[in-house]
Amino acid sequence: MAASRQTIALAAVGSMGKFVCEDLLADDRFNVVVISRGRDEWFTSRNVPIHVSDYSHDSVLSILNETNATTLLSFLNLNDERYITIHKAFLSACIASQSCKRLMPSEYCGNIEAHPARPRFYGTTREPFRQILKTEADGVEWTLIENGWFMDYFLPKEKSYMRPVPDEFPINLDDWTARVRGTGDEPQSWTLAREVGRAIVALCADTKGWEPVTYVCGQWGTYNEVIKTMESFYNRPIPKTYTPPDEIRDYVAANLDNDQVYAVQAVMCDEWSIDGATEVPKETTLRQREKYFANCKFSTLEEVLGMAKGVRGVV
Numbered sequence: 001m002a003a004s005r006q007t008i009a010l011a012a013v014g015s016m017g018k019f020v021c022e023d024l025l026a027d028d029r030f031n032v033v034v035i036s037r038g039r040d041e042w043f044t045s046r047n048v049p050i051h052v053s054d055y056s057h058d059s060v061l062s063i064l065n066e067t068n069a070t071t072l073l074s075f076l077n078l079n080d081e082r083y084i085t086i087h088k089a090f091l092s093a094c095i096a097s098q099s100c101k102r103l104m105p106s107e108y109c110g111n112i113e114a115h116p117a118r119p120r121f122y123g124t125t126r127e128p129f130r131q132i133l134k135t136e137a138d139g140v141e142w143t144l145i146e147n148g149w150f151m152d153y154f155l156p157k158e159k160s161y162m163r164p165v166p167d168e169f170p171i172n173l174d175d176w177t178a179r180v181r182g183t184g185d186e187p188q189s190w191t192l193a194r195e196v197g198r199a200i201v202a203l204c205a206d207t208k209g210w211e212p213v214t215y216v217c218g219q220w221g222t223y224n225e226v227i228k229t230m231e232s233f234y235n236r237p238i239p240k241t242y243t244p245p246d247e248i249r250d251y252v253a254a255n256l257d258n259d260q261v262y263a264v265q266a267v268m269c270d271e272w273s274i275d276g277a278t279e280v281p282k283e284t285t286l287r288q289r290e291k292y293f294a295n296c297k298f299s300t301l302e303e304v305l306g307m308a309k310g311v312r313g314v315v
């Protein structure tokens with residue numbers, strides 16, 4: 001291992017984290033260590049060092065110090081108070097560590113500045129931790145990565161590490177239908193997970209300094225527009241149904257106390273979508289693209305569909 005490489009620690013690497021892990025492994029500026037509750041063959045087969053942890057402060061701190069990590073990336077997928085507890089442990093471990101002074105919490109949402117409480121289960125988990133970061137980071141640099149929807153959900157499942165979410169995403173490739181939330185004209189944005197990962201790698205190497213929120217985007221548009229793109233690419237019409245906005249809002253209002261039920265969270269994602277909250281702000285996104293991501297590509301849906309057609313395995 002080259003002495004000048006920085007070590008990046010990745011915690012709770014599930015679907016999204018695998019893209020980042022692969023790109024960091026391929027980049028000779030970095031060493032990679034994974035912090036996880038267990039050992040997974042995906043990492044061992046790639047010779048990625050795994051440090052088993054209970055995600056407590058003491059456990060994470062000892063791993064950061066042992067590995068001399070400079071940056072901690074979290075991909076934790078929890079939508080209850082454990083999200084806050086574990087991220088507080090990540091932050092306090094960074095504050096106490098000798099070397100790890102950068103933290104990227106697990107976000108991957110939309111325009112969180114205009115819509116901090118969408119989806120609602122982010123409002124009760126990510127949003128309180130965002131407020132903690134603002135006052136308690138104590139010398140730790142942090143940024144929140146926001147990308148809108150992952151574009152991977154337009155692809156057959158074997159083309160991405162992202163697991164399909166047919167209850168949340170309007171287009172269902174298996175039964176070739178679209179259940180459009182709202183009118184279908186609400187503004188959205190989508191970004192390929194692989195390209196979000198490359199932006200994260202660029203930020204790991206960055207020396208300009210991180211902004212509190214970093215936006216990335218492959219395409220802005222509406223579901224009515226992207227359904228047309230799919231129909232034209234596959235030369236096949238997609239049968240569509242539309243769920244009226246009031247139906248979504250009434251359901252959410254009646255189920256606010258059930259926000260740990262997956263079916264309710266799925267409708268809260270519908271609300272995220274019809275509120276236009278998945279749409280990342282264009283001006284800031286393009287400014288940050290120029291500042292940080294001059295060497296990154298952010299593909300449109302049409303480009304991604306074309307790319308996936310020619311690729312074996314994940315894009």
Ligand SMILES: NC(=O)c1ccc[n+]([C@@H]2O[C@H](COP(=O)([O-])OP(=O)(O)OC[C@H]3O[C@@H](n4cnc5c(N)ncnc54)[C@H](OP(=O)(O)O)[C@@H]3O)[C@@H](O)[C@H]2O)c1
Nearest residue numbers: 012013014015016036037075076077106107108148149150
């Ligand atoms: N914008 C979008 O379209 C979109 C879509 C999907 C996800 N997301 C967001 O992206 C982030 C990453 O999502 P993902 O799909 O990559 O996550 P994921 O694969 O479902 O899970 C990531 C990791 O979280 C850890 N984890 C899960 N349950 C846990 C528990 N009960 N206790 C402790 N750790 C637990 C696991 O790590 P270990 O087993 O290694 O401990 C898991 O591998 C999340 O914040 C998610 O909300 C956004």
